[in-house]
Amino acid sequence: MMLSPLSDKTRLIPSAILAAALLSPLALSPAAAESVTVGQTFLASGLDPADGSTGWALVTHGIAEQLFRVSQEGEVVPNLATSAEQQGDGSWLVELAPDRFFSDGTPVTATLVADALNRTGEANASARATAGRLTFEALDEDTLSVTSEQPTPILPSILAEWAFPVYLETDGAPLFTGPFAVENFDAGTAIEMVPNTFYAGADTRPDVTVRRIADGQSLALAFASGEIDMAFNLPVETLSMFAGNDDQSVTSFPVAYQYMMWMNTRSPALDDVRVRRAIDLAINRDDLVTAARAGQPATGAFATAYPFAAEGPLPQDPDMAAQLLDEAGWTMGSDGVRQKDGEALELVLWAYPQRPDLVTFQPVIRAALADLGIAVTTQVTESPSEVASSGEFDLFLWAQHTAPAGDPGLFLSLFFETGAARNYASWSNTAFDGLLADLRAAVDPQERIALAHRAQELIAEEAPVAFLVTPEWHVGLSARLAGYEPWGSDYYVIRPEFGTSQ
């Protein structure tokens, strides 16, 4: 068969395509340099911070800001406010920072802040979680009086919670004060943002599109295809795709979602502190990090980025562990399982698939405890809160953000105080409860850090929980974002310096 010769017009087509291909990078490059696309598995579902957890998403996208925020160093620092001072009657005076504006140029005033945060407090129960309902009153244009239903010495930390972004209600969508302003909101798909021209340094920022890609594998492939400049939280198994790639890199960073293992003190064997401590000592945290292929051995309840994190590695000492079990009367049986009064030392270890790393840990911990003479069977549940609350477990692997608002008090009281709603280990310690009462009253940051350290020591001594690993997340970055440094877990992904001169 003979191919028919091309007509002149047809012959021009390949040439035109070739020319377009050669010219297109030149034509597109200026525009491309001014826009950045971020891929994430989550996206704000709306723009009203009073709805559900929308406030958190708006802050993490760089759209909204709170009066206070948590810094890279894990400290609560002023943001739209400059200071907060407690008054003799327990109320607080909050001074606003000067020259801050909403994205339409409206100045941020105490009246507008009070209107927004009072509305949120009314509509969103999450804003009433830590100290009950907060009431905001504008004393003048720059000063707010804040009263709380329950007295609190840590109002700045509460105001750094995700439920408290500042916004301006309009006839349309609310307006915010963050470094980026919403240009187009396509629910569930993408948010197109432009620099907020009333935020300092706007001319150095690119346009940013945040695109939702729910599946981690697809996120990695979208990054590999060059469709996105940043892939936030890549699955660890996809990282090898980017090894040796000059145009794309992966940065890993520790996050505050600590992995831990509850030890149920209602379980007959675990009622004995020596057994709990033996289990804690038997676990090799480096093995867990290896199993998860990322992370750092935990030093205590908090990631090491926080000033109140415990220092130094947690000990691993199988010999001491065996000695403690001997002292507790659990002697090694001929079948390799310890026994006491004819009862074998058998425990059930739970995990949940929503955090795959925890399921990965199960065989590692099972092996470590088997060496010690403890027979462990493993269970997986889709409903971790339900099983943990029921108390029907021996050991339970758990993931928890332990300082979402930059303060140690919430986690320690919620999970360890006698009778607390989420004291899954059902642990009770008078000294610890007294320490928490001191922590609740302490105002001085250094005193709060010292009390948090002491609280973690008490927990380590009695081991109602074994803190295991501080996990790491992985962020894929194109060459244009190579200088981006992730921190703050998923609370502050897009920040004022995002994409500027990097």
Place this chain on the structure above:
Amino acid sequence: MTHLAAARFVGMTGVSWLAAVAASFLLIRLVPGDPVEVFISHVNIRATDELIAAYRAQWGLDENLPVQFILWLQGFLSLDWGVSFETGAPVSGELFQRLGWSAAIGMGGILTALLLGSALGFFASIKADGLADNVSRAMAVAGQALPAFAVGVVALWVLAAELRWIQPFAGGTVERLVLPIALVAFFSIGSVSRLVRAGFAETTQAPYLRTARAKGLPFRIAVWRHGRRRAAIGLLAGIAPDLAWIVGGTAIAEIVFGVPGLSERVIDAVAARDYPVLQAYIALVALWIILGLQLCSAMRKALDPRPSSAVAKA
């Protein structure tokens, strides 16, 4: 008679739908995991009794189940589908925004499968064990044997990441729909083609085809002209399982290719025990499948007006 048939159609559809949504309403609530607990755990806030009670009241979970169901049903029928536990946004608004994407993928997938599968089935019937017949058989086996999720990821890797022929995430609407529709269609083409092939193949053995050939009609045209009604009837009878696949396949396609459709939203809703979203989704899916089945049945009867007893004897 027409009015009677219409009333029967509406009645059957309504009763079936009501039974499906009532059963799903109960089943969703039997799944372990309290929505308030899940939400509080997810957003890292202090779970006081007052807070839990406030959320339960806000979300209507403090009513007994029959009352909850009646309130939901009233709301659904008046297009007030409640508010998402997770996002706080009206469910009807969220789902309507996504319905277009899912409908485009689902309908695009089934139409593509019907077109390509019918063509393949017709040519497969013309020559047994020919190329078309072998391709049809291979696609039917692939549709049963291959995991759709893996096929989607491989397509993404080859076409988007390696060859960079398409931008399934950042491209325009059409570009974003090509791969999802292709994925849904891929897994139905084989089964459609086998159903169509069977219908045409029967015709090739029929005595009236010999008559048609004797009149001088070419074989292909004779088979097409005299076999298409039989093939269509067989296709309508056998396509019912694909109505369910369209839902499942669309869900997989939405997840793999990051399309903001209904199913992609529902995955999150399952994890969050977001009852209003789940319930509305199931009600829509039930409506789609029941209407689809009824429609197939009605079309089959229109094409083959013989009573079912006569059809069985034939």
